[in-house]
Amino acid sequence: MSSQDASDCEKDVIEDQFVAERRLGDHALTKKITHPELHRATSTLSRIASRISTREDIDPGPPPDGGLRAWTQVAIGFTACFCTWGFINASLPHLPTISFGVFQTYYTSALGEPQSTISWVGSVQLWVVFFMSAFSGRALDAGLLIPTFAVGCTIQLFGIFMTSLCKVFWQLVLAQGICTGLGAGIFFTPTMGLVTTYFKKRRGLAVAIVSSGNSVGGAVYPTIVRQLLPKIGFAWTIRVVGFVNLVLLGLCLAFLRPRLPPRKAGPLVEWKPFTEAPYVCVLVGMSFVFGGLFFSYYYLASFGRDILHMSYSDSLTLLIIFNGAGVPVRLATGYIADRFLGPLNAVVPLLFINALFALCWIAVKSQAGMYVFATFYGFSAGAFQCLMPTVVTSLNNDLQRNGIRMGMAFSLFSFAGLAGPPIGGALLTTNGGGRGGYLVAQLCLGILTAVGASLMCAARVYKAGWSLKVKC
Template sequence: MSKEKEAQAENMVHSDCSISSRDEVDDIERMSRASNVLERTFTTCSIVDPGPPPDGGVRAWTMVACGWLVIFTTWGWVNSYGTFQTYYSITLQESPSTISWIGTVQNWLTFFIGALSGRLLDAGLYIPTVIVGSVLQLLGMFLMSISTKFWHLMLTQGLLTGLGGGIFFTPSLGLVATYFSSRRSFAIGIATTGNAVGGMIYPIIVRELLPKIGFAWTTRVLGFLNLGLLAVVLAFMRPRLPPRQSGPIIDWAAWLDPVYACFVAGLFFIIWAIYYTFYFLASYGVQKVGLDFASSASLIIIVNGVGVPARVIPPYFADKVGQLNMVVPTVLFLTIVAYCWLAVENVAGLYVFTMFYGLISAAMQCLVPSTVASITPDLNMVGTRLGMAFSSLSFAALTGPPIGGALQSAMHGSYTGASIWAATSTLIAFVLLGAARVNKVGWQLRKKA
């Protein structure tokens, strides 16, 4: 009997070990399945090479719609800063040049972080990138609602919202570009209308709600708006290309390409001018032609709103005649309009200048992403090169408005010197962009570039 009991006990031990072993195997399998689900959800490691871009279809146009929401919540938000510049000039005891640093830091970070975040699209980490960027931007907007001092607003509106927007903007735009080939400019042009619409909607909300519910709840309303829109982006926007497993964060060889180098250098000078004009246009209306705050906010709405058709029509033709062939003459027209600011002396003239400047500057800006894509030989490098371009432009966005503001202070509040500087910067941009076109196809005017 003793031997039988020992045998039974031994069998029970083996049985327990077997059950334990099966449980461990099941646990490992469950963890493996969970890991695979997370990998498929948050990365593109499971994607095989899908071949050429679909260049249309429901999925591709859904990406355009989501890209529109991304640009609405990033550059629409950034371009509405002129309204806040005017409000802060009234409520904060700081000079216009000092206050403009809030917007320029926000703008700089939205551009600059692109060098890193653009590479994250190439690495297959788009979804985590959008999550982190969205959280930071929304945190900045809600903390902005309790900000009362200059340094509070610098940390919240300047640092946090700029950092968050920069993290997810460039990968999203690069993602849209990978879904199109022959219609890439048109698709990105449609997506970039989010910039113009956002530049209208945010100032309208501020203008209407600020006198009624105050600054704190106005900014909370803007935060809840972005929360809803970014939730839609996270639900539907997905990359189509597998990750590029290796490669540098910066493609140094791009700077040896004269087309790319001249193009980015030209953009630097034009961004200097554009963001000075956008930030100080409303203040000019208050200080020089006698507009009140509500009317000056309308200038920001107009300068962004008139750009909606300009962000669709030029890209449509750019796909046919070439991106650089559209960019160069557009910047020439913008140069002429920029010099016309010197002749503005009354309300009517300011509104006319605002409409033309907004229309032509929008046409130029919407062509930037597709032009970078068109001069990038490998689509897998679009995110990296786009990020490099935007990061370079970030320093123009950072320094342009303060330089203009400093010129105004040096001339005792006169806008003349700053206006000449902005217009001349645009002229230099025209020369450099023309050089990029010549380096690509030579002096043949009819050749697609």
């Protein structure tokens, strides 16, 4: 090899080493500069993607059955029930809003419409609240609780304030019947379903506390109306109620905390539960019971005024007693059902007792007797009502389907709430009207409740057999 060739070969080797070192340097520099940022960004995106893809599969563990967050949701459920059913129970006897029991009497005299016509306002309100449950219950399962609650509260408050402007019957139907019912139906069922996801062993007690908002609201709202209506008039009385709901529901929205991951997939209505005998018996049985029960809410005060000649103020006191009496009994019933019996075992005898008290209404002949009846009937009515969400939940083994199953049940109950009060109002005109008409309605109330209790008994037998030792 010549010296020139050797020199050229040496140059080529040096050049190759230079290129190699440059490439290694560039790679090291690139790695040094960009690798950490790129790595962090990639890791973050991977974690987000992983969470999004697996969020529905995350196991939240068993219900905590207590703790600050769980009991906070119970307080929220109580407040939502207060603003929903307390308001509905109070708007019947007067004009347009607050517990129909308090407003129906007022509507009848102010608008000149018969009771059977006015009762359609409350019936439509009840029907819409229950019927919307199928849709709002599914929203809970899908992880949309907070926006659903916000929308429902807005619609209900709008309906309340519009009610204060109503002057004729059709306006009441739109504002109080449809709008407030729609809003309440959107936020009530998801909130009730939320509470059941936080509890298992103490579920009956938790739901009893929530449902006692019904009784407390049914006592508080009529008191507000009775005190304010003569002083500031109907319109501003309704607005005061609206502002009360605005504050309470705003607090609820601030502290809502869902526990279960969303279940995005799934139909709006699941047909499989309708093939389960216990579930079907519960739905049909409670439809009979609710069909008669709301007659009591609507016409208890009217009976005291029209038949026993009680004053308007005293007739409203009956509603306050009827609703308030249920508070301690609801709590005791929830505790006993959790600790000793189970919800189905507890609800069956309570329904038969309620049917007996409904028939005892026939024997009431004096104002003193009416106060006693309202107290004991309030006990029995409050006791079984607090168990209904727990009973429906006890028939379901998948908490992620609590919302839709409870919603479907409430939606079917809606038709009983729609038909019951107007049919009861029509029955008051039979048998010569007056006490004779009430006799027919009271008999139907007792019979319907007994039939419903029998079907609930059948549900218990289908689920656990005839043995009384089985807790269910």
